[in-house]
Amino acid sequence: MNIVIAISDPLLLDVVSAFIKNEKFSIVAQIIDPNKLGSLIDFHRPDILILSTDFADHLEEDKLLEVMTQYPLPTVLIDKSDSRDHYIMSERLKHCFYLVFPFTAYTLESILHNIADDLSEVYSSNYLYNKYIFIKANNTFQKINLDNIDYLNSEGNYTNLYVGEEKYTIKYSLSRLLEKSNFSSFIRVHRNYAVHKYDIAKIDFAERFLIARGNKIPFGRTYTKQIRAVMNLIG
Incomplete structure (x- = not known):
């Protein structure tokens, strides 16, 4: 499972990166510029996004929701402040897991494994997530709503x-x-x-x-x- 990390705080970034040790998960990019969140997700096509609230706060919430609607990734939202506003933000994001820092490596790994279990592989180049199937062809993914x-x-x-x-x-x-x-x-x-x-x-x-x-x-x-x-x- 490929992971993109979008965390502004260098110390938190180091902790989270150190926690991801399982060979099942691979960090493919670390985003530091909030304005490039959408373009880098589109470029790397990760399976999971780990997002900190300090990073998200640099974007207007509507802009964040727009990006996450366009790229409906399972997201782990990490909050250092245990803020109710941030919790409500997580509720507005689809497939979002709200996690208050500090936490243990096992807590994060458990969440990542739960997400991985929900991402059902269908052969090597396609995958299912909730009500969508993503079909890969010529290095691009076609997202199809199963209801359609x-x-x-x-x-x-x-x-x-x-x-x-x-x-x-x-x-x-x-x-x-x-x-x-x-x-x-x-x-x-x-x-x-x-x-x-x-x-x-x-x-x-x-x-x-x-x-x-x-x-x-x-x-x-x-x-x-x-x-x-x-x-x-x-x-």
Whole structure:
């Protein structure tokens, strides 16, 4: 897991850097200029941001929220003052862990491991975080909201994700993908297809197809019971 540290206080920076010893985590950059926070996050594409409140205070809160909305990283916000205002700021940031200094190395490592556990790897170059999947291609990441995926289609060990007119392919089987809690809103309706559970608008049991988000999708006999259940159909 790659970490970017944005801490203004040199002593706090030294302490935090010394605490990150686990080989699972690597510090890829230390940001000292608040105005470069967004551009350096974009350049390094870290998995985790460690941010101090003294660094954050050099930015207007709206500017900080704008950067963190554009780059929704899991963030550890470190506060030396135990300030309620800073705690409220952490509540406004998505995926933020509020941590008051001083703390032990084990406390920080535990938080980093919790974040790492939430970042589910999907093959080597893609990853899931909460309701997003980040797909890497040509050294850039495409961020896709799982709610925007119309349906999933399996081709052996590959899965196609259809978003409107766009098609994204990952080297990960449909079965394994649907085991991820992030995809709990999907239901498998065919050996090769899955759709959002509550987007099934029409079903034809005679011709064995359904309509979900305007797409005509075949469904298999073995999945009929599950489909009936999510549609509240009796019999």
